[in-house]
């Protein structure tokens with residue numbers, strides 16, 4: 441039979457979060473090894489309770505969820521999403537501005553495809569959640585990565601954004617709170633980005649899936665400070681409500697409706713071409729947004745996520761040659777390796793060797809389109825005991841790879857009170 445070749449359009453499209461290193465981890469697991477997994481943004485394997493009313497609502501409605509819904513989503517779910525933003529100061533959001541999707545990951549390519557002509561440029565943060573970079577490529581656009589600055593708590597560099605705007609730039613992506621850095625952006629940064637978008641006629645894509653996973657700072661919707669601009673805000677149930685497998689997300693389009701009429705039509709066309717999002721999970725949206733917000737218990741002082749974040753930050757920074765900024769939000773620390781102490785050929789090699797040596801899985805920084813080769817992402821969803829175990833394995837691994845013998849003896853990190 442003639443070879444069945446993949447499309448050349450896939451050349452250069454990458455998603456390393458499920459790439460060589462995680463594939464090697466699967467192989468090791470199939471050989472009977474137990475892998476300590478610190479690379480996932482999925483709360484499910486780590487014993488987080490799913491809010492019961494959400495599950496009950498899905499079960500309750502299952503018997504009448506077998507048909508297609510409106511391609512933009514169930515009216516009740518879209519109303520709940522609109523009210524969610526109205527309650528947070530975006531008073532003008534209406535049901536017709538809301539599109540429900542099978543998670544934000546489905547809506548990102550849809551939103552880009554509806555906008556971009558071949559060769560149009562999109563400003564995407566570096567590092568980023570890599571679906572953004574991949575989706576621009578799949579829509580035949582060109583990614584221009586802008587710097588989020590590790591020397592400035594991973595804030596987007598407005599100068600770099602400004603420098604990278606060309607006549608072909610159509611949009612700027614803002615991931616806030618950020619995956620993988622955990623940065624939460626203050627109003628001044630968001631205003632700076634909005635000003636640039638205003639000056640250059642750019643659409644803003646605001647990925648806010650972690651809007652409620654916040655430890656110290658309050659979250660500001662970019663759309664709230666740019667009401668005069670076309671802004672597409674993305675969020676969903678995957679993180680704050682711990683049900684990523686339900687695939688329930690949304691986008692909301694704000695700004696002057698007359699200016700975005702054609703784009704909205706394009707979005708509606710693409711939404712109807714995929715008929716509709718998974719209907720049973722859409723029933724979860726109204727209950728999730730309306731009821732008690734149990735995520736608040738996890739992120740407040742003494743809450744499980746807060747303790748794990750603090751502990752991970754402490755024990756990683758105690759390892760010689762590792763350094764990370766504290767996360768204000770989301771579920772990750774982006775950790776810098778001192779490559780003068782530990783000479784790895786690349787960050788991917790670092791995570792590959794760590795996996796084989798210590799059976800510990802983290803994600804290398806360049807998987808997030810970070811240009812350097814000195815970082816890895818450490819997810820703090822696993823328990824305190826697992827974080828402690830991971831820190832010991834990292835310490836042991838790095839000691840074996842250190843150029844200069846480390847004077848310090850391996851020590852068990854001090855557990856912190858989890859009561």
Ligand SMILES: Cc1ncc(COP(=O)(O)O)c(C=O)c1O
Pocket residue numbers: 481542543544545546569615618619647649675676677678684688689
């Ligand atoms: C920044 C960001 N956006 C979007 C997503 C995907 O969300 P969903 O599960 O709704 O597809 C993730 C998942 O990790 C993410 O980190």
